[in-house]
Amino acid sequence: MKKVYIILLLGGAVYAFSRCNKTGVFPEDGYDDRLSGGSFTTLNETTQAFKQVVDGLTDRESRVHIIGDGTFDQVFVAAPAPHFGGLGPVYNNISCVNCHRNDGGGFPSTGSSNSGMLFRISVPGADEHGGPLAAPGFGLQVQDQALLGASPEASATISYTDETVTYPDGSTVTLHQPAYGLQNPYTPLPGNYMLSPRLAPRLVGMGLLENIPESTILSFVDAGDKNGDGITGKANYVYDHFTGATELGRFGLKANTSTLLMQVATAYQQDMGVTSYAQSQESAFGQSQMSLAGSSDPSPELVDTLLNYVTFYVQTLAVPARRDVADSVNKRGALLFTQVNCSGCHRTTMQTGVNTAIHLSSQRIHPYTDLLVHDMGDGLADNRPDFLATGKEWRTTPLWGVGLLGKANGGSAYFLHDGRARTIEEAILWHGGEAAKSKQQFMQLSSADRAALMHFLGSL
Amino acid sequence: MTRNISNLIYSSLALCSLTFSSCSKSSDSASSEAFPDVEKDVINNFVNNTAVPQYDNLVITGTGLNNNITALNNTLTDDNLALAQTSWKQMRQVWERQEGFLVGPVEDNDYDPNTDTWPTDYHQMDSLLTSSNPLTSTDVANLPQTLRGYHPIEYLIFGEGGSRKASELDARKKQYLISLSADLLNNNVAPLRASWDGSSGYGNAILTAGAAGNTTYSTKKAFFLNLVGENGMAGICNEVGQQNEGGKIYNPYINYDSTLAESPYSGNSLADFKNNIIGAQQVYLGMGGGKGMKDLVAAKNKDLDNKIQAAFTAAVNSFDNISGSDNMRFEVAIYKRRTQIANTLTAINAVQALLEDDLTNFIQTNVKD
Numbered sequence: 029m030k031k032v033y034i035i036l037l038l039g040g041a042v043y044a045f046s047r048c049n050k051t052g053v054f055p056e057d058g059y060d061d062r063l064s065g066g067s068f069t070t071l072n073e074t075t076q077a078f079k080q081v082v083d084g085l086t087d088r089e090s091r092v093h094i095i096g097d098g099t100f101d102q103v104f105v106a107a108p109a110p111h112f113g114g115l116g117p118v119y120n121n122i123s124c125v126n127c128h129r130n131d132g133g134g135f136p137s138t139g140s141s142n143s144g145m146l147f148r149i150s151v152p153g154a155d156e157h158g159g160p161l162a163a164p165g166f167g168l169q170v171q172d173q174a175l176l177g178a179s180p181e182a183s184a185t186i187s188y189t190d191e192t193v194t195y196p197d198g199s200t201v202t203l204h205q206p207a208y209g210l211q212n213p214y215t216p217l218p219g220n221y222m223l224s225p226r227l228a229p230r231l232v233g234m235g236l237l238e239n240i241p242e243s244t245i246l247s248f249v250d251a252g253d254k255n256g257d258g259i260t261g262k263a264n265y266v267y268d269h270f271t272g273a274t275e276l277g278r279f280g281l282k283a284n285t286s287t288l289l290m291q292v293a294t295a296y297q298q299d300m301g302v303t304s305y306a307q308s309q310e311s312a313f314g315q316s317q318m319s320l321a322g323s324s325d326p327s328p329e330l331v332d333t334l335l336n337y338v339t340f341y342v343q344t345l346a347v348p349a350r351r352d353v354a355d356s357v358n359k360r361g362a363l364l365f366t367q368v369n370c371s372g373c374h375r376t377t378m379q380t381g382v383n384t385a386i387h388l389s390s391q392r393i394h395p396y397t398d399l400l401v402h403d404m405g406d407g408l409a410d411n412r413p414d415f416l417a418t419g420k421e422w423r424t425t426p427l428w429g430v431g432l433l434g435k436a437n438g439g440s441a442y443f444l445h446d447g448r449a450r451t452i453e454e455a456i457l458w459h460g461g462e463a464a465k466s467k468q469q470f471m472q473l474s475s476a477d478r479a480a481l482m483h484f485l486g487s488l
Numbered sequence: 489m490t491r492n493i494s495n496l497i498y499s500s501l502a503l504c505s506l507t508f509s510s511c512s513k514s515s516d517s518a519s520s521e522a523f524p525d526v527e528k529d530v531i532n533n534f535v536n537n538t539a540v541p542q543y544d545n546l547v548i549t550g551t552g553l554n555n556n557i558t559a560l561n562n563t564l565t566d567d568n569l570a571l572a573q574t575s576w577k578q579m580r581q582v583w584e585r586q587e588g589f590l591v592g593p594v595e596d597n598d599y600d601p602n603t604d605t606w607p608t609d610y611h612q613m614d615s616l617l618t619s620s621n622p623l624t625s626t627d628v629a630n631l632p633q634t635l636r637g638y639h640p641i642e643y644l645i646f647g648e649g650g651s652r653k654a655s656e657l658d659a660r661k662k663q664y665l666i667s668l669s670a671d672l673l674n675n676n677v678a679p680l681r682a683s684w685d686g687s688s689g690y691g692n693a694i695l696t697a698g699a700a701g702n703t704t705y706s707t708k709k710a711f712f713l714n715l716v717g718e719n720g721m722a723g724i725c726n727e728v729g730q731q732n733e734g735g736k737i738y739n740p741y742i743n744y745d746s747t748l749a750e751s752p753y754s755g756n757s758l759a760d761f762k763n764n765i766i767g768a769q770q771v772y773l774g775m776g777g778g779k780g781m782k783d784l785v786a787a788k789n790k791d792l793d794n795k796i797q798a799a800f801t802a803a804v805n806s807f808d809n810i811s812g813s814d815n816m817r818f819e820v821a822i823y824k825r826r827t828q829i830a831n832t833l834t835a836i837n838a839v840q841a842l843l844e845d846d847l848t849n850f851i852q853t854n855v856k857d
C-alpha cells in the first residue's frame with residue numbers, strides 16, 4: 029500500500045512540475061537568459077542592485093568585501109586627522125560613492141558633493157609610454173575642488189543646446205548637445221589644451237570583465253572590416269605605472285587602464301588626492317597647492333590593505349539579473365538588437381577565465397561589450413587621444429545593469445561618457461562612426477520595434 | 489543582505505512550490521482574503537503614522553534647534569548654550585529614529601550625507617573659522633559634506649568632552665553655527681519632509697505601491713522588501729551592529745578608540761545607537777496605534793512575530809546595561825563595559841538575522857501583489 033502512496037506522490041510532483049514548466053517563465057534553452065553575470069548574478073533589482081556581493085565568498089573574503097564597501101563609502105578629510113586623512117590638496121570629490129551613487133553612475137555636473145563628472149586634460153603629443161601628455165600645471169585631470177586655502181585648478185563650464193532628430197516616420201527626439209570649457213584657472217592654461225569629460229560609470233561585473241581572456245577580446249577585432257559591417261574595433265594597449273608593463277586596456281571610458289587595482293588607486297589619487305602604494309604621488313605634485321598637502325610624510329595616505337580591500341570589493345560586485353526575459357516584446361527587442369547589429373560591438377555572450385582569488389570559475393556571461401575602442405563619430409568625439417584610442421574612439425560600454433541605472437540614482441539616469449543622453453533612446457541616437465549603420469537601421473524601425481529594442485535594453 | 493544566484497535557485501523552487509500549492513485547494517484561502525487588506529493597512533499606517541509624523545517632528549525639532557542657536561547668538565550665555573545642546577539632542581533623537589527607514593528621498597536626494605557625514609573635517613573647520621571666507625547658510629550649503637550638518641554643530645556647541653562654555657564662541661563660530669543650523673533646517677530637513685507630499689511625492693509612491701504606472705514600487709512586495717532590506721530595518725541593524733571595522737559600535741569598541749565614536753562631543757553616541765534600533769522597531773510595530781509589519785507577520789506566522797518582537801525588545805533593552813545606573817557614556821564604556829557592548833552587538837545581530845532571513849522569506853512567500 030505504501031508503494032501506491034509513493035507512486036501517487038511522485039506522480040503528483042511530476043504533474044506539478046510540468047505545470048511549472050507550462051507557466052512559461054523559464055526559457056526553454058539550456059541557459060537561463062537572466063544570468064547576465066553567470067554565477068556572479070544577483071536578483072536584487074532595488075536601488076541597491078549594483079551593490080550586491082557575488083556568491084561563494086569565504087567568511088574572511090566576505091569580511092574583506094564588507095570593509096572594502098565601507099571604505100568605498102567613506103569620506104576623506106584633510107590631514108592631519110586621526111581617521112581618513114589625506115584628502116587633496118586638490119580633488120574632485122570626497123569619497124568614491126559621492127560620484128558612483130549606489131555604485132552606479134553619477135550626475136553630469138561638477139563642483140557639488142553629488143557631482144559625478146570630471147575632466148581629463150592634456151596637450152598634443154604623447155609621454156614616454158605613449159600615454160597622454162600632461163598639461164603643465166594641471167597634469168592629466170582637472171581637480172575643481174581644493175582644501176581651504178588652496179586654489180582649485182579650474183572650474184568647468186557645462187552648457188547644452190537642443191538638437192532635434194527626426195525619424196523617418198516623422199516622430200522627433202530632442203538631444204542635448206553639450207559645450208564644455210574651463211574658467212578661473214589658478215595658473216594660465218596652455219593654449220592648446222585638450223579636454224575630455226568623463227561621467228562616473230556603474231561598477232557592476234568589473235571582476236568578470238577583468239577575467240575575460242585577452243585572446244577573446246582580441247578575437248573581436250576586425251581590422252580592415254573584413255566582414256563589411258562597418259565595425260572594426262581596436263584594442264587599446266596602455267602603460268601600467270605600477271607593473272611597468274604595457275598591457276591590454278579594459279577599464280575607463282577609453283580603456284586606458286588595464287587592471288582594477290590601478291583603476292581604484294588612480295581614482296583615489298586623481299579624484300580625491302589620496303595616495304596609495306600603487307599611486308604614491310599627489311595629483312598636485314609640483315604645483316603650488318602642495319603647500320596644503322598637510323604632511324611631508326611620504327607614506328601612502330590610504331593604508332595598503334584598504335586599497336586591496338576596495339579593489340576586492342569592486343572585483344566582487346555582482347551583475348543584476350535580466351528582468352522580463354519571457355516577455356514577447358522583450359524577446360522581439362533582443363532579436364532586433366542583433367538584427368540592427370548593436371551586438372557587433374555590444375557583444376552579448378562570452379566566457380570568462382578562471383580566477384580563484386575571487387572564486388570565479390569559467391562563466392558564460394552577457395556583458396554587452398567587446399572591451400574594444402571604436403570610432404563613435406564626430407558627435408561624440410572628445411578629440412583627445414588616450415594611448416592608442418584616438419579622439420573619436422571610445423570603449424564599448426558594458427550594457428549590463430543599464431536598465432537599473434535610474435533606480436540606483438534616485439530616479440535620474442544619464443548615459444554615454446558624459447551623461448549628455450537622458451534616455452537610452454537619446455544615447456542610441458548619438459551613435460556615429462562605426463555605429464552609424466546600426467543607428468540608421470534603428471531609425472528605420474517602426475516605433476513599436478524601436479520601443480521593443482529599448483524595452484529589451486531596459487531589461488538588462 | 490544579498491540576493492544572489494543561490495537565491496535565484498531558491499526563488500525558482502519557491503515559484504514551483506507555489507504552482508504546486510495552487511494545484512490543491514489549500515486551507516489558507518480564508519486568511520488570504522484578509523491578508524491584502526492587512527498589507528494595505530500596514531502601508532497606509534507606515535506613511536501616515538510612522539514616517540510622515542517623524543519627518544514632521546524633524547522639522548519641529550530642527551526649528552527648535554535653529555531658534556535656540558539664534559537665541560544663543562543674540563544672548564551669549566551658558567543657559568542659552570544648554571538650551572541649544574538640549575535641542576540638538578532632541579533633534580538627534582528624531583533623526584536617528586527615522587534612520588530605521590532610510591528609503592526614498594532621504595538617500596536619493598542626499599539629505600542623509602548632507603547632514604550626517606562622519607568624520608567631520610576638523611582641520612578644515614579650523615581653517616574655515618580662521619579665514620575670512622563668507623559664512624552665510626548658502627556658503628555652508630556649498631561646503632563639503634564633512635563641514636555640514638549635525639556633527640560640526642555638535643562640536644561647536646559641546647566642545648571637547650562636552651566642556652564648551654558660551655564665552656568660547658567668538659563671532660566666526662557663532663556665524664558658522666547659525667548658518668549650519670539654517671542649512672540643516674532649510675536646505676535639508678524641510679525639503680525632506682516636503683518630498684513626501686503631493687501626488688508626485690514619495691508618500692504617494694508608497695501608498696500606490698503595485699498600481700499601474702508606479703515606477704517606484706511596481707508591487708507591494710517590492711515596497712515591503714525595501715522597508716525590511718538594506719535601506720530599511722535590516723540596514724540600520726547592520727550599520728549599528730555589524731561586527732567589522734565598518735560597525736558604528738564595533739569599530740571604536742574593538743580598537744579601544746573613542747575618537748571613532750559617532751557623537752563623541754555630546755556623549756550622545758549610545759543614545760544614537762539605541763534610537764536607531766528603536767526606529768527600526770517602530771517600523772515593525774507601527775506607530776500611532778495603527779498596523780505595522782508585525783500585523784502582517786502575525787496574520788500568518790504568530791511564532792515568527794513573537795520572535796521578532798522579542799528580539800527587538802532584547803536589543804533595545806540591552807543598551808541600558810551599557811549605560812548602567814551611572815549613565816556611562818559610550819566613549820567610556822568601550823573601555824569599561826566591554827561584555828555589555830558585546831552582548832548588545834549579539835542582540836542586534838539576532839534582530840538583523842531575523843529580518844534578513846525569516847522576515848524577508850516571509851514576504852517573498854506570502855505577499856503576492
